[in-house]
Every structure is written in structure tokens, then in C-alpha cells.
Amino acid sequence: MIDVLNHLLSITTENEVVEFKEAKNQYDKDKLGRYFSALSNEANLKGKPNAWLVLGVKNDKSVVGTSINDNQINEYKAEMANHTSPKLSFAGAHRVKYQSLDVLLLEIPAAPQGTPVSWKGHRYGRDGESLGGLNDYELKKIQSQTQKEDWSAQIIEQASLDDLSPEAITMARKQFAEKNPKLKEEIPTWDNTTFLNKVKVCINGKITNTAILLLGKPESEHYISPATAKISWILKDRDNIEKDYEHFTCPLLLEVENVKAKIRNLKYRYIKDGTLFPDEVDQYDPYIVREALNNCIAHQDYTLGGKINVVEHEDGKLTFANSGTFIPESIEKVIDADAPETNYRNPFLANAMVNLNMIDTIGSGIKKMFVIQKNKYFPLPDYDFSNEKITVQIIGKVVDVNYARKLAELKELSLQEIMLLDKVAKNKSISKDEAHQLKSKNLIEGRKPNYHISSSVATVTGEKADYIKQRGFKDGHYKHMIIDFIQQYGHASKQDIDKLILDILPKVLDEKQKANKLRNMIYTMSKKEKSIENQGTNRNPKWVLSLSKTEKDKNN
Known part of the structure; x- marks a missing residue:
């Protein structure tokens, strides 16, 4: 080396x-x-x-x-x-x-x-x-280095039309007719083989993995092994303890509706105040549930053998998760582009789902989810791409009614700006350019990576106290507190100073960052400013006012 x-x-x-x-x-x-x-x-x-x-x-x-x-x-x-x-x-x-x-x-x-x-x-x-x-x-x-074989287009030689569900094929004909009203009279004249070829679920009359996923009988799932065609709905209480569950398998064209029916879409009632909010809305907009679930099916990496999970929390959260990496660079890129994605993990499956009116390819689905949540003043969808999974969490309530009501008054904010503010509020990282964009409009303050909502937004939203907690005070304030403590009690141990200062340091800092900030502050006071000195040991310091500090105070 x-x-x-x-x-x-x-x-x-x-x-x-x-x-x-x-x-x-x-x-x-x-x-x-x-x-x-x-x-x-x-x-x-x-x-x-x-x-x-x-x-x-x-x-x-x-x-x-x-x-x-x-x-x-x-x-x-x-x-x-x-x-x-x-x-x-x-x-x-x-x-x-x-x-x-x-x-x-x-x-x-x-x-x-x-x-x-x-x-x-x-x-x-x-x-x-x-x-x-x-x-x-x-x-x-x-x-483009490797054109991976499209798993969803692979033909299953052993399978036949008998392995597909008649009920699912009937629903597929109905969905295809809705998508293509000009063919409404012609569709009934096609036999099943012709129809499935035209809807691009089968290839030359042969059964594909896509055909089994969307239209297969439950007992036909074994054809796609080790992949699975499973969606699990799980209900958890406020303590994250599982209360109920149910598993669904192919034909997914029919089972999507059954999964949606399991989700307890309660009515959410706003506190009445003026005209900013309607009296009540669905916790989870039906479009969002449909879009999120069908996206999981379309973009699942079936080669990993995982299943799709839909977790409903009694405290007003709904989480969708599927296996695989997120192919577009970021959610922000998808929303900014507002156009079809050029690369799909399962292009044959995605195309079939478009033909069956399950999804579209105009690229607006995810953006529409964000707009729906924004217009209801609910938190925006929260995406996570870690651990070889794509997870999106939908919150079906206003987390802070006063904040949402006041934020709604800032009419000039774009969706992109609201998305960035949402990330700042969730302590998520933003890029240098994104931070510059928000700072130029005086929407955030602080230094990377510890940004926080600006005082002007905090004033409008009634979050002035939380703004101070996020931003913290200037270092001089904390130093004066340490000096005052030592003047009052003669000396201060590390434990004394930790107890005095750590809890009031900026809220955006984690525990390790707070400890580092306080350690640097003590170093500055003792080595550079020479306002305090250690009469103990490095392991058990005993901080007292330095001689120069004491003499200076006497002269004053």
C-alpha cells in the first residue's frame, strides 16, 4: 500500500x-x-x-x-x-x-x-x-452499460390460458375499454388470446410473468417463483404493535381493490376557523392510495423475492414499501421534470398496467400526490430509498393545525419551496443550491447541515418559540451563563456545565453535535479568551474564573 x-x-x-x-x-x-x-x-x-x-x-x-x-x-x-x-x-x-x-x-x-x-x-x-x-x-x-433482461416480459412455457382467472380477464376487458373508448364495440369480438396480445399482457399467445402477476389464478403464483405476487396489509396501533393483517396474491388487478378496502379511510375533521379548511376530508385521498399501491406493483424488483407491504397506523399514517432501488435520481427530479421517466425496471409490466388503466406514463402521478397533500395542509409524502427498498409514508392528518393554517397564508410559496421547507422541518438534508434558494427568500436560516425555519416564517406561522429552540442563542449567551454560574458557586464541574447548557443548545443539533459544540466553546473560553481555567484534571475538570478575568472584573 x-x-x-x-x-x-x-x-x-x-x-x-x-x-x-x-x-x-x-x-x-x-x-x-x-x-x-x-x-x-x-x-x-x-x-x-x-x-x-x-x-x-x-x-x-x-x-x-x-x-x-x-x-x-x-x-x-x-x-x-x-x-x-x-x-x-x-x-x-x-x-x-x-x-x-x-x-x-x-x-x-x-x-x-x-x-x-x-x-x-x-x-x-x-x-x-x-x-x-x-x-x-x-x-x-x-x-446503458448493460441492458438487463426485462423480468416482467419473460415467457412461462409451462403456463397456459387456463392458469389465468376468468374474473380478472373480464375486469381487464372493462378497464381496457375505459382506456380506449373508440374500441368499445370491437373488444367483445376478440377471443381471450387476441385480447391479451393486444393489451400486451401476453406475447404471441404465450403467458408472461406479467400475465401471472396481474391476471393469474392464486394457485398459479408458483410459476414466477422465487418471485412472489404478494401484498401484505398490516394494521398497527399507536405503540407500533401489530393488531391485524391479511395477505393478498394474484390476480393483482382484482386484489388492488381488496387491499384498498382494508384501509380504514376515516374522515378527518378540521377545527373550524374561517374558510381555509373544509369541514372534513378523507384521511387518505383515494387517488393517493391507488397511485402509491400501483407504483409498488409496477416498480417492485421481483428478482429480489420480496413482497409489497402496506402498513396502516392507527395514529394516522399509511406506509407503502416495495423492494428495489429508486431509478430516477430523486423525487425532486421527478416532480420538477413532470414528464415520463425514460427508464423502467419492468417496462413490459408498466406498459400492460397503462393499457389496463392502472397507471399512466405522463409522469404526473407523484406530483399529483404532493399537490393533494399540500392542498389539504397535510404533511407532504415522505420517501425513503434506504436498504434496497422504496418506502413512501402518507400522513392523514394535520400535524400542527396552527402552523398549517398560517403557512397557508403564504400564498407566494411554490410547491418546490414547500417541499424544501418540509424537508427542513423534518431535519432532512438539502443541497447547497436548495439552501441558497430558500435563503434568498428569507425562508430559512442557519449553517449547513443545521438549517432551520427563518424568523420571518416563524413569525407568520406563530412558531417564534420553536424558532428560538431550533436556532439557539449566540455563543456569547452560553458563555455568560457559564461565567455567571462560576461566579455564583465558585467553580463548575463538567457535569455542572453539561446540565446548564446542553438542553438549551440548538434543537437542530443531535446529542453528539451538542457535546462537540460545548467542548469547543469551553476550549475557546480557556485557551483563546482565557476567561476560565481548569484547576482539576483533564478527566475531572474544575473550572474557575481565570486570574486575568477576576482582575478585570475588580477593575471594572
Whole structure:
């Protein structure tokens, strides 16, 4: 590995498959993930088996060393595996002694053929040494490397028309007639073989995996094994304990309605106030339920052998989940494009579902789901693409009536801006450009990654107290509190200061970030400002006012 390091250091400048980072004692996991995605994709495009992220070396290639330990490396590995899609991690983490300093060589595998690597739903790439989104040309270049066989179009030689449900075929004829009213008189004259060929469920009269999924008798499911045609509906109470369940199998064309019937779509009553809200609405709009469920069927990766889950929570949440990665770059891209997706996991199945009036290909389905939730002042659909699954959660209620009512008064907000604010409110990451867009309209404040709703929005929405909790106070406020405590009681232990400060630090910080912020604050007060000093030990500090601070106070 010392030869590898020497070779990397000999490169004139950083390139698409080599990145140097100083990282003396730690490295931000989110940044690491973005570089992982970019370097992996670029290695694929350059025909390299791997790329390298070198920690402990500055951009100018001067070696400064790193103290990152094995536990931290294991954390980085787990983080990569949890948030990349497809699920990948480092091919190796090599520690090299160079000029008596430790250097870490993180070996990043090239993206699999035909499958670009994403980090938290976003695909990254590089232009020279600059990090950015994977551009459309590079994306298509990777995706076109292998044309995977369409599982849904595979023919089952042993199966026949007898393995299909007569009731499902009758429903298919009705759905096809609704989709194609000009053929309404002609459709009844077709025999089943002709009809199934024209609706593109069968191929030259032969039964396909799609035909079994949508129209097959329940006992015909074995033909598609190890794939399954199962949808599980599960009801959970407020404590997340399972109360009821039911499994559904082919023909899915008929069973979709039975699954929808299991969902207890109660009426949601708003608090009456003016004309912003109607008196009552369905918790879950029927269009959203239909769209989400049929999307699961169309985009499920049946080669993984999983089933589709529909989990209903008694506290007003509905979750749909199917196996597989999300092929478009992100939900935001889908909504912004508002156009048909160019790549489908199961193109034959998707086309058949279009013909049977189950889904459309105009690209507006997901956007319409967001608009429906927005117009009801419900939280927007929440997508998660981790762990080789596509999960969408629909909330069937207003989480905060006052916030929703006031937010509705900000008529100038676009759907995209409301989506970004929704992500900020859920403590989800947003890109630099997205943050700039919101900041330019004074909608958010804070520094990456700890953004929060701005004071102007908080004022309009009546969330001023929560705004202060999210933003926190300036560091001087906390320092004065520590000084006041020591003046009152003579000294302060670490436990005293933790108890005094940690709970009132910005709400957007997690516990580890709060501890780091407080530790840095104490370091500044003792080493730079010299307002306090430690008369105890490093393990058990006893903080007192420094002599210079005491003398200064006396003079004042």
C-alpha cells in the first residue's frame, strides 16, 4: 500500500478518481458519502476497478497524518452501507505509515455495471476535482452499460390460458375499454388470446410473468417463483404493535381493490376557523392510495423475492414499501421534470398496467400526490430509498393545525419551496443550491447541515418559540451563563456545565453535535479568551474564573 500511496502522491493534481482530505481526527460522514458516490461513479466511467479517498493529506499533497481510529472507520463503513444505493461500502481501509505519520487509504469500488451509485437518494459525480451532481450524459452512459433482461416480459412455457382467472380477464376487458373508448364495440369480438396480445399482457399467445402477476389464478403464483405476487396489509396501533393483517396474491388487478378496502379511510375533521379548511376530508385521498399501491406493483424488483407491504397506523399514517432501488435520481427530479421517466425496471409490466388503466406514463402521478397533500395542509409524502427498498409514508392528518393554517397564508410559496421547507422541518438534508434558494427568500436560516425555519416564517406561522429552540442563542449567551454560574458557586464541574447548557443548545443539533459544540466553546473560553481555567484534571475538570478575568472584573 505504500507503493499505492506514493503513486497517488505523484499525480500532478487530484482527478475524478483520487481525492485528498486533511481529516486530522475526523471527517464529516455526509461529505464522505457524497465523495463515495462521486468517486464510485467516476471509477465506473473511467473503467477503473476502484477509486481512492486519502485521509491525512492536504489538497497540495503535503502529508499531515490522521488520528482516525478503527472504530471511526467501522462507523464510516456502516454509514456508507446504510445510505448508498445499491448498498456498497469500502473495498478496503488501509492504514499506511508515511514519514512517521498515519495515512488512511479508503478504497472505493467502482459502481456496478449499469447501476450508478447514489448517496441518500442523490447521484454524485466529479468534473476534475470538483464535486457535483452526476450529469445526464454520465448517468445515461452508466445505465446503458448493460441492458438487463426485462423480468416482467419473460415467457412461462409451462403456463397456459387456463392458469389465468376468468374474473380478472373480464375486469381487464372493462378497464381496457375505459382506456380506449373508440374500441368499445370491437373488444367483445376478440377471443381471450387476441385480447391479451393486444393489451400486451401476453406475447404471441404465450403467458408472461406479467400475465401471472396481474391476471393469474392464486394457485398459479408458483410459476414466477422465487418471485412472489404478494401484498401484505398490516394494521398497527399507536405503540407500533401489530393488531391485524391479511395477505393478498394474484390476480393483482382484482386484489388492488381488496387491499384498498382494508384501509380504514376515516374522515378527518378540521377545527373550524374561517374558510381555509373544509369541514372534513378523507384521511387518505383515494387517488393517493391507488397511485402509491400501483407504483409498488409496477416498480417492485421481483428478482429480489420480496413482497409489497402496506402498513396502516392507527395514529394516522399509511406506509407503502416495495423492494428495489429508486431509478430516477430523486423525487425532486421527478416532480420538477413532470414528464415520463425514460427508464423502467419492468417496462413490459408498466406498459400492460397503462393499457389496463392502472397507471399512466405522463409522469404526473407523484406530483399529483404532493399537490393533494399540500392542498389539504397535510404533511407532504415522505420517501425513503434506504436498504434496497422504496418506502413512501402518507400522513392523514394535520400535524400542527396552527402552523398549517398560517403557512397557508403564504400564498407566494411554490410547491418546490414547500417541499424544501418540509424537508427542513423534518431535519432532512438539502443541497447547497436548495439552501441558497430558500435563503434568498428569507425562508430559512442557519449553517449547513443545521438549517432551520427563518424568523420571518416563524413569525407568520406563530412558531417564534420553536424558532428560538431550533436556532439557539449566540455563543456569547452560553458563555455568560457559564461565567455567571462560576461566579455564583465558585467553580463548575463538567457535569455542572453539561446540565446548564446542553438542553438549551440548538434543537437542530443531535446529542453528539451538542457535546462537540460545548467542548469547543469551553476550549475557546480557556485557551483563546482565557476567561476560565481548569484547576482539576483533564478527566475531572474544575473550572474557575481565570486570574486575568477576576482582575478585570475588580477593575471594572
